[in-house]
Each structure stands twice: as structure tokens, then as C-alpha cells.
Amino acid sequence: MIRTTIATAALAALALATPAAAETAMPFALDWKFEGPAAPYFVAVDKGHFEAEGLTVEVSEGAGSLDAIPKVATGAFPVGFADINSLMKFLDQNPGAPVTAVMMVYDKPPFSVVGRKSLGIAAPADLEGKVLGAPPPDGAWAQFPIFAAETGLDMAAITVEPVGFPTREPMLAEGKVAAVTGFSFSSTLNLIRLGVPEDDISVLLMADHGVALYGNAVIVNTDFAEANPEAVTGFIRAVARGWQDSIADPDMAIEALVERNPAADPALEKRRLEMAVEANVLTDWVKANGMGGIDETRMATAIEQTKSVYEFVNAPDAELYFTSEYLPTDGSLTLE
Known part of the structure; x- marks a missing residue:
């Protein structure tokens, strides 16, 4: 079991001590290095999308699809980016850990x-x-x-x-x-x-x-989310705007990336971003339904496929792995 008492208390204290008018700090743990698909998050920073939501966001590199999950579960980061299938297994092995997915990004996993x-x-x-x-x-x-x-x-x-x-x-x-x-x-x-x-x-x-699984999603520490629901919704809205801007102008997005990773090859990273958009983010389902949500029937199939190769200790429950309650309902998740 992940011990979260101290981290949870710290998050709650931070939320109570922060004046309403002050910006909420939401450091964001990525799954991987600063490559093309990370550009939309830097665009959201540079264009002031997070700031417009009253948030201060610093983006940190990760070391793999599993990396952000314990960081968020322990409260070291309030939000992260991780593979939802790995999150299922983590929650099965750490029941009650305060972490869940709130925004699907890779509707079709890479x-x-x-x-x-x-x-x-x-x-x-x-x-x-x-x-x-x-x-x-x-x-x-x-x-x-x-x-x-x-x-x-x-x-x-x-x-x-x-x-x-x-x-x-x-x-x-x-x-x-x-x-x-x-x-x-x-x-x-x-x-x-x-x-x-x-x-x-x-x-x-x-x-x-034949693999019906979903891919990477924005995950959140649930204690933080319960204390700061508007901040989580604002974070999701800002992320969506970062993706919208990056799809509309990938050259601009890669400029934002290269500022953080000067060693990156701009042409290669632009192509990496465009590959991710075409194959993983801007799917037919997302075009029809908007970014961030999931199809419950497909999720049920994904869980069944996971059960075929992983023995759950506890009964799997889709509601533990993803919640739509923080998704904005103002049309800001539209991608085209």
C-alpha cells in the first residue's frame, strides 16, 4: 500500500493556505523526455493557457510510461501523464492509492x-x-x-x-x-x-x-483534485488548448519544445508530433466526441483484455481508473 498521509496533509494544507486570488501550483510529470508529443504542454505554458486558469505549471521529464504514477500517487506531483493500463495494475497492487486518470490523450495507444x-x-x-x-x-x-x-x-x-x-x-x-x-x-x-x-x-x-486498450492519459492525485476541482478542470482545458494550437501550427509548437530541449532536431520532432496527432490523438472518435473522454464499452473490453494476461487481486472497476467529472463542458475539448 502506498502511504500518502503526509503528502495528502501537505496538499490539503497548501490548498487551505493559498488565497483564492493566488495561482495554484500544478507541477506536471511527463512520461518521457522532451520530444515532439510533449510540445503541446509547453505551448499551453507559453501562450498563457495555464495562467488564464489561475495555474502555475512546470513540466518535468519522465523515465517511462510507469514513471509518473507513483509520483502522483504519493503527492510528489498533483498531475502527471501515464499509461492508463499501467495505472490499472498499480491500483490493483496498491488499493486505495489516491490516483486516477481524468483526461484521455492517446485515444489510440502508440x-x-x-x-x-x-x-x-x-x-x-x-x-x-x-x-x-x-x-x-x-x-x-x-x-x-x-x-x-x-x-x-x-x-x-x-x-x-x-x-x-x-x-x-x-x-x-x-x-x-x-x-x-x-x-x-x-x-x-x-x-x-x-x-x-x-x-x-x-x-x-x-x-x-486487435488490442482495444487506451493509451496515455492525464492522471491526478485524487486528494488534490477533491480539494481543487476547478484547478483540475482548468488544467485539462489548458492542455486541450495546447493541443489545439499545436495541431494548427506544429512549427510554433516545436519552437516551444526546442526552447526546453536545444539538442532536439526540429524537423524530426515536428514529424514525431504529427505522427502522434494523426495516429494517436486526433482519432475518428475524438473528432466526433472531443478530446479527453472514453467510451465505456471499449473500456470494458480493454479491462477484459487486461484480465486475459494479468491476474487482478481485486475486482477491476473502470470507475477507479478514469473519471470524467473534471472534464470541462464548455466545448473547449473540441479537436479538428
Whole structure:
């Protein structure tokens, strides 16, 4: 069980001690490095969207899809960005931990197996008899058993090589593994940057092979949210505006990113952002329903798929993993 008493008390005290007119500090823990898909959050900072909601937001890098969950659950950060499927397992293993998702961002998750055609990877079945590189904390690797079940793969026929995030794509570029698990936009463009010909890269998006899961969402410390509901709604609205601005002007968005990560390749990160928008964020469902929410039927299917590869200690409950109560209802979540 995650112990949250001190953190919860601190958050409550902060909320009580802050004058109504003062800005609310909401440091935001990302899942990964400052790459293209992180640009909308910097746009929201630079364009004053958070400030307009009475919020002061500092964005911090993460170290993987699981990284932000304990940070938010313990109260170290009031909000974060994390894989909702990993959140399900975390809450099952830490019942009562004060964390839940409040805004779906990756309506179609970027979980993928990325391989090289020259190494024999063009379809899921090609993974059998090959070496697959997988970072243990990787969100895509966590869902690989569902992908394997949906595609009829024999996992015993695949040699899994645990790799670190920094060595994942270099190992594939060097031919030390035939494929890796990862986010489609990250692994693909990292390989291109390493000199792998684009026509040699095969991307097996798990969502295209029967995996009904959702992807990354904005998560919140529920104690903080209960004490500061308007701040959470304002945060969501500002994030949506950051994505709207970034979709309308990706060059501007990448400028905001490069200010925080001067070593970034602007052209590559722009493409990474656009890949994320096209494949993961601006889906047909989001175009029809707006950003941030979920489809309850699909979520039920996602839970059933998770049950097929993960043994829940406690009965799974979608209401523990996602709440729509903080989503703004003023039309600000529209994406097009």
C-alpha cells in the first residue's frame, strides 16, 4: 500500500493556505523526455493557457510510461501523464492509492512492435524465432502479451532481451535484436535518426492487431483534485488548448519544445508530433466526441483484455481508473 498521509496533509494544507486570488501550483510529470508529443504542454505554458486558469505549471521529464504514477500517487506531483493500463495494475497492487486518470490523450495507444524488414520482421508471426528487445518498464512491453494473444503468437518461441531505453533503438539499428517494443512515433524516428532507412522499418501498431486498450492519459492525485476541482478542470482545458494550437501550427509548437530541449532536431520532432496527432490523438472518435473522454464499452473490453494476461487481486472497476467529472463542458475539448 502506498502511504500518502503526509503528502495528502501537505496538499490539503497548501490548498487551505493559498488565497483564492493566488495561482495554484500544478507541477506536471511527463512520461518521457522532451520530444515532439510533449510540445503541446509547453505551448499551453507559453501562450498563457495555464495562467488564464489561475495555474502555475512546470513540466518535468519522465523515465517511462510507469514513471509518473507513483509520483502522483504519493503527492510528489498533483498531475502527471501515464499509461492508463499501467495505472490499472498499480491500483490493483496498491488499493486505495489516491490516483486516477481524468483526461484521455492517446485515444489510440502508440504501443507498437517496431522491427526491420531486412531482419525478417514484416508481420506479427515473423517475431517467432527472433530476438525482441523490450525495456522492462516500457508500456508497450507491458501490453505485448495481449498483442501476442490477439495475433496467435507463441511467446515461448520469441527470445525476449531486456534492454534499457537508451540502448533499445541502437541495438535494433545494429541488428542485435530484430524488433523492439515501444511507442510507434518514438522508436520509428529514433531509428531514422540512427541512419536506418525508413523503408526498412516495419511498425506493428498493436491497436491495428486487435488490442482495444487506451493509451496515455492525464492522471491526478485524487486528494488534490477533491480539494481543487476547478484547478483540475482548468488544467485539462489548458492542455486541450495546447493541443489545439499545436495541431494548427506544429512549427510554433516545436519552437516551444526546442526552447526546453536545444539538442532536439526540429524537423524530426515536428514529424514525431504529427505522427502522434494523426495516429494517436486526433482519432475518428475524438473528432466526433472531443478530446479527453472514453467510451465505456471499449473500456470494458480493454479491462477484459487486461484480465486475459494479468491476474487482478481485486475486482477491476473502470470507475477507479478514469473519471470524467473534471472534464470541462464548455466545448473547449473540441479537436479538428
